[in-house]
Amino acid sequence: MRLRFFGAAGEVTGSCTLLETSRARVLIDFGMHQGGPHAESRNMRVPPFRARDIDAVVLTHAHIDHSGRLPMLAHEEFRGRIHATPASVELCDILLRDSAHIQEADAERLNRKRRPHGRTRSAAALYGASDVERVMQQFTATGYGEAVGVAPGVTVTYHDAGHILGSAWVELTAEDTDASGRPVTRRLVFSGDIGPYDAPLLRDPAPPPACDALILESTYGDRDHKDLDATIEELARILRSARTPKGKVLIPSFAVGRTQQLIYFIGGLLRDGKLEPTRAYIDSPMATEATSLYRRHRELFDDDAWKLINSGETCLHFDGLKFTRTPDESRAINAMGGGVIVISASGMCTGGRILHHLRHGLPREETHVVFVGYQGEGTLGRRIVDREPRVRVMGEPVDVRATIHTLGGFSAHAGQSDLVRWATPALESGPRLILNHGEDRQRAALAGVIKERFGVEATLPWFKDIVEL
Numbered sequence: 001m002r003l004r005f006f007g008a009a010g011e012v013t014g015s016c017t018l019l020e021t022s023r024a025r026v027l028i029d030f031g032m033h034q035g036g037p038h039a040e041s042r043n044m045r046v047p048p049f050r051a052r053d054i055d056a057v058v059l060t061h062a063h064i065d066h067s068g069r070l071p072m073l074a075h076e077e078f079r080g081r082i083h084a085t086p087a088s089v090e091l092c093d094i095l096l097r098d099s100a101h102i103q104e105a106d107a108e109r110l111n112r113k114r115r116p117h118g119r120t121r122s123a124a125a126l127y128g129a130s131d132v133e134r135v136m137q138q139f140t141a142t143g144y145g146e147a148v149g150v151a152p153g154v155t156v157t158y159h160d161a162g163h164i165l166g167s168a169w170v171e172l173t174a175e176d177t178d179a180s181g182r183p184v185t186r187r188l189v190f191s192g193d194i195g196p197y198d199a200p201l202l203r204d205p206a207p208p209p210a211c212d213a214l215i216l217e218s219t220y221g222d223r224d225h226k227d228l229d230a231t232i233e234e235l236a237r238i239l240r241s242a243r244t245p246k247g248k249v250l251i252p253s254f255a256v257g258r259t260q261q262l263i264y265f266i267g268g269l270l271r272d273g274k275l276e277p278t279r280a281y282i283d284s285p286m287a288t289e290a291t292s293l294y295r296r297h298r299e300l301f302d303d304d305a306w307k308l309i310n311s312g313e314t315c316l317h318f319d320g321l322k323f324t325r326t327p328d329e330s331r332a333i334n335a336m337g338g339g340v341i342v343i344s345a346s347g348m349c350t351g352g353r354i355l356h357h358l359r360h361g362l363p364r365e366e367t368h369v370v371f372v373g374y375q376g377e378g379t380l381g382r383r384i385v386d387r388e389p390r391v392r393v394m395g396e397p398v399d400v401r402a403t404i405h406t407l408g409g410f411s412a413h414a415g416q417s418d419l420v421r422w423a424t425p426a427l428e429s430g431p432r433l434i435l436n437h438g439e440d441r442q443r444a445a446l447a448g449v450i451k452e453r454f455g456v457e458a459t460l461p462w463f464k465d466i467v468e469l
């Protein structure tokens with residue numbers, strides 16, 4: 001049997017690994033390439049395998065860089081099942097619909113631009129809403145700990161990865177025959193994305209078993225994150241200092257995961273008396289939908305969250321928090337005086353309602369903009385973080401007089417120490433180790449640490465590489 005790497009090989013997006021045995025073909029994740037000038041064209045390129053030859057897809061979690069190309073399978077004659085945890089299925093429904101909407105809007109905008117220049121070839125979206133609807137019919141929900149046969153000789157069990165709601169690492173058992181025709185069975189572990197230990201709301205990642213091969217992510221393979229408690233204290237200081245008659249706080253935030261954590265943290269600061277009662281708005285339809293989904297799946301929350309729930313508190317709400325619905329409600333926030341916190345998407349300011357808040361707020365000295373996540377190269381968020389004095393927002397030049405803060409301690413990913421801590425039970429069994437989902441510097445650093453501690457040599461595959469098992 002062999003693994004073929006068609007994404008997230010020496011990079012952090014486009015997750016896609018194909019397992020081939022003599023009897024089955026199983027795809028693990030089919031994510032989008034994101035960021036960088038070539039991402040779009042790489043997504044357009046038809047993958048070098050025939051979708052109709054794939055028996056099943058095994059999805060680790062709903063993030064677009066792991067799930068974003070699944071709707072393309074709908075028009076590529078893939079007729080198999082897509083396996084995912086119940087929360088991942090529901091999150092995919094939200095994220096893939098949004099992805100289709102963004103692509104259709106982008107293609108339309110490009111075509112409007114091209115038409116006056118007489119270009120004949122029109123831009124096309126990778127997929128549309130109807131493809132998402134079709135592909136959602138092919139999902140099969142499987143809970144943590146349930147072994148499910150996904151293809152001839154291939155069984156899969158999901159385990160909690162502690163990364164986002166419903167995220168999983170995959171224990172996969174594959175039966176095949178070796179060169180001399182003898183039956184072989186291999187146990188593989190695909191980490192997907194592993195969350196940090198002691199993260200809010202979610203449980204710590206479950207430990208992996210001894211295995212024949214470990215395919216391990218390496219996003220932060222070269223470093224540890226800043227201390228989370230210190231980061232929350234810093235957030236509290238910023239929120240307190242912004243409480244002036246005209247002071248407003250804008251927090252661009254990823255709709256899924258980060259927004260829910262922020263609600264949890266701010267609620268905690270209020271409960272602990274570290275913050276005066278405040279007005280706060282979640283101003284993103286997708287964040288509102290995702291928050292409802294988190295609330296519906298509180299069976300996935302960790303012990304700390306349950307202690308709170310059992311004491312009669314709510315994890316994902318606090319007095320003064322409002323979820324805006326209509327664009328009019330969103331615009332009304334601009335007219336409000338000070339003492340308001342606005343949490344809005346997108347996290348890197350590439351679209352969404354955060355844009356009109358920035359256009360309104362960036363020129364004012366009383367505004368504080370707090371960045372709580374990574375800002376990709378070339379995004380508006382990155383330009384603001386880099387302290388450009390003037391930026392373009394919604395096509396208009398805007399002077400930046402607001403105070404800009406960057407909080408580096410929030411992460412949905414395990415840092416180097418947590419990755420090694422998680423992988424230890426598997427590494428001690430001396431598996432074949434393959435590092436993916438990390439840039440070359442990050443995965444090389446992780447490979448070095450693991451070699452030194454466990455004596456296990458890592459394979460670092462590139463796009464289209466084949467690893468025989």
Ligand SMILES: [Zn+2]
Nearest residue numbers: 061063163193
């Ligand atoms: Zn992820």
